[in-house]
Amino acid sequence: SQTIHQWPATLVQPVGSPLSLECTVEGTSNPNLYWYRQAAGRGLQLLFYSVGIGQISSEVPQNLSASRPQDRQFILSSKKLLLSDSGFYLCAWSVLAQGATSGELFFGEGSRLTVL
Amino acid sequence: GNSVTQMEGPVTLSEEAFLTINCTYTATGYPSLFWYVQYPGEGLQLLLKATKADDKGSNKGFEATYRKETTSFHLEKGSVQVSDSAVYFCALFWRGAQKLVFGQGTRLTINP
Numbered sequence: 001s002q003t004i005h006q007w008p009a010t011l012v013q014p015v016g017s018p019l020s021l022e023c024t025v026e027g028t029s030n031p032n033l034y035w036y037r038q039a040a041g042r043g044l045q046l047l048f049y050s051v052g053i054g055q056i057s058s059e060v061p062q063n064l065s066a067s068r069p070q071d072r073q074f075i076l077s078s079k080k081l082l083l084s085d086s087g088f089y090l091c092a093w094s095v096l097a098q099g100a101t102s103g104e105l106f107f108g109e110g111s112r113l114t115v116l
Numbered sequence: 117g118n119s120v121t122q123m124e125g126p127v128t129l130s131e132e133a134f135l136t137i138n139c140t141y142t143a144t145g146y147p148s149l150f151w152y153v154q155y156p157g158e159g160l161q162l163l164l165k166a167t168k169a170d171d172k173g174s175n176k177g178f179e180a181t182y183r184k185e186t187t188s189f190h191l192e193k194g195s196v197q198v199s200d201s202a203v204y205f206c207a208l209f210w211r212g213a214q215k216l217v218f219g220q221g222t223r224l225t226i227n228p
Contacts, residue, residue: 032214043122043220044160044205051214059215090160094216102167103148103209103216107160 002027006091006108013115019064019078021111023091026072031093033074034105035066039087047089050074086115118143120208122219129196130227137191137222139180139206148209149173149182149189150216155202163191163204198226 003026013019025031035047046059048066056066063082067075074091089112092105123138141149151163151173164173169184178193189206206219 034216036218044218046215046217049215057213057215092160102165103150103207103211104162104165105152105160105216109159 002106004091004093004106004108006111009109009111011111011113013081013113015083015115016080019076019081019085019113021076021089023074023108024072025093028072028093028095030071031095033068034092035074035076036090036092037087038090044090048076081115083115086113088112118147118208118210118217120206120217120219122206122222124222126223126225128225128227131198132195135191135193135196135224137204137224139189139191139219141187141189141208143208143210145212147211150207150209151178151180151191152205152207152218153202154205160205196226198228200224201226
């Protein structure tokens with residue numbers, strides 16, 4: 001069966017410090033991968049998605065970046081965190097069938113980031 | 117661009133009440149539509165989906181019908197339970213770009 005792991009689960013970082021959140025998927029190959037942020041009162045915002053290794057689409061201009069160094073690994077990074085980066089970050093994957101996905105996403109447990 | 121607008125919450129109901137959470141969308145082409153649910157302390161999970169106009173998705177007593185003429189996908193349940201308390205997200209899947217766009221979420225609280 002497929003599983004998705006996200007870490008760390010909780011992170012408290014000072015303003016200006018770097019960030020690295022990791023997400024890995026097991027039990028599937030060539031998934032689509034997604035990073036979402038859930039900020040208080042603002043719902044779920046799509047940040048990045050990837051349809052393959054090294055292929056990253058950015059949805060919102062900001063000081064975050066994403067990378068996909070391996071097929072089932074998706075990393076969210078920042079060189080210098082801002083207060084506004086605080087939130088709940090969710091990684092998700094979707095299965096591909098015949099080169100496309102149905103849109104059904106499977107989510108990780110999330111990483112709660114607090115920037116002070 | 118493609119977007120989803122959900123009924124603003126929070127919504128508070130008594131047990132066994134009828135539930136409707138409104139969702140409308142703006143999209144080019146023919147997207148797939150979804151409802152996801154986030155129970156307290158848990159991650160998001162798929163509740164139901166519809167892939168084309170007039171399809172009805174259903175699960176756990178919840179239903180939603182894909183209405184192309186009104187660009188809507190309202191979530192309904194005839195008799196809610198305390199265990200239905202959660203945050204509900206309407207979402208639109210844009211096949212061309214392979215991405216899922218969510219509404220802002222509606223927090224539902226059911227009182228016994």
